[in-house]
Amino acid sequence: MPISKRSANSCAWLLAGLILAPKPGWAGSPAPAEKARWQVQAEGNAAMERLKRVITAARQSDGPAPAIPARSEPDPLLQRRAFEGLSRPKGDPALGKRAEMDIAAARQALAAERERASQRIAQALGLEQPEAIALAGAAPASLKKSWVPVLFVSSAMPVEVLRTYAAGLARVGGVMAFRGMPGGMARVEPMAKLSAQVLRLDPGCEGPACAMRDVQIIVDPLIFRQHGVTKVPALAMIPGDPTQPYCERDENSPGAAHVIYGDAALSGLLEEYRRLRGKEEVRDALAHLARQ
Numbered sequence: 105m106p107i108s109k110r111s112a113n114s115c116a117w118l119l120a121g122l123i124l125a126p127k128p129g130w131a132g133s134p135a136p137a138e139k140a141r142w143q144v145q146a147e148g149n150a151a152m153e154r155l156k157r158v159i160t161a162a163r164q165s166d167g168p169a170p171a172i173p174a175r176s177e178p179d180p181l182l183q184r185r186a187f188e189g190l191s192r193p194k195g196d197p198a199l200g201k202r203a204e205m206d207i208a209a210a211r212q213a214l215a216a217e218r219e220r221a222s223q224r225i226a227q228a229l230g231l232e233q234p235e236a237i238a239l240a241g242a243a244p245a246s247l248k249k250s251w252v253p254v255l256f257v258s259s260a261m262p263v264e265v266l267r268t269y270a271a272g273l274a275r276v277g278g279v280m281a282f283r284g285m286p287g288g289m290a291r292v293e294p295m296a297k298l299s300a301q302v303l304r305l306d307p308g309c310e311g312p313a314c315a316m317r318d319v320q321i322i323v324d325p326l327i328f329r330q331h332g333v334t335k336v337p338a339l340a341m342i343p344g345d346p347t348q349p350y351c352e353r354d355e356n357s358p359g360a361a362h363v364i365y366g367d368a369a370l371s372g373l374l375e376e377y378r379r380l381r382g383k384e385e386v387r388d389a390l391a392h393l394a395r396q
Contacts, residue, residue, distance in 0.1 A: 251341035251385040253278035254360075255370070256328060258336045259286040259298055266302045269337065272370035274317040276389040279346050282321070283328045295323065320347050330359050339364045339373040341385035361385070 253276050255269055266280070273280060280302070285295040301307065303316040324346075331340050340360035364376045371393055378386045 250388065251343050251360075252346055253370075253374070253386075253389050254281050254327070254340050254342050254346050255279070255373075256281050256283075256331075256333045256336050256338040256340070258282065259284075259295075261336065263298070263301050267307070269370060270302050270317050270319045272393070273319045276370070276374075276392045278319065278370075278389070280319055280321045281327055281346070282323045283325050285323055322347055330357075331363050333363060335365060337365075337367060337373075339370070339377060341377060341382060341389075 253273065255273060255278060257266060257269065257280055259282060270280060272278070282295075285291065286298060287294040299321050300314075300316075302321070303319060305315045305317060309315075327342075327346060331338075333340075340363045342360050343358050362377055362380045362382055364373045364380075366373065366376070368376075371390075374386045374389055374393070378390065
């Protein structure tokens, strides 16, 4: 059977159909990636056009074009002032006023608490009313360089012996120190009763109108430990104010140079202290005893 050949026209039409046939993936519209690229290019062209218009308008304006200032070295004086201004604390008037009000309120509260405490002490010791008022208004005195006679005693000592020592301490401005209170630190009434018995001028007097000796009584275990006092009676000449509360006193507060032990009169204890090169410490106390 003879094989027929395609004509030249048939081959031409077949080639044309292959060339014009659409590629896979084309559906008559550009691909999404191609479309996005055209959109970005269009927006970029529009932005460039706007920028050109702004530059042209700026060049055509009457004023000079803004220029970037040239970099220069900072002024050392201005730089120092700037740092000082940053480091200097800025005062707040409202904060300062509030602090002043708080300080004033704290002082008023302290004065009220002190008055209440003095009233409780006066009531416990049976002080008469004028003495209680003086106690409430008393302020810590600024002492000069002086030594205060401090007699270490115990509630176990006879009351008559304590009264005799209290009479001598009243003449020299001395202080009577107890390590603790009879009945324990939680009970104030036994100590108040003992103090009243020791300080009353008339041992038979009862009530708040009884006159008292001008002798301060303290309960201070730390002053015993500071001077190593293990037995009583004992005498020490302590510089400063030994009546300051031990909770407010410095642990390194100055103490006495000597401690004199012995069941002797106050004058004998002072003389023994003077003999141990404590002449300056007991000079005023012995002078008071000699005048009376």
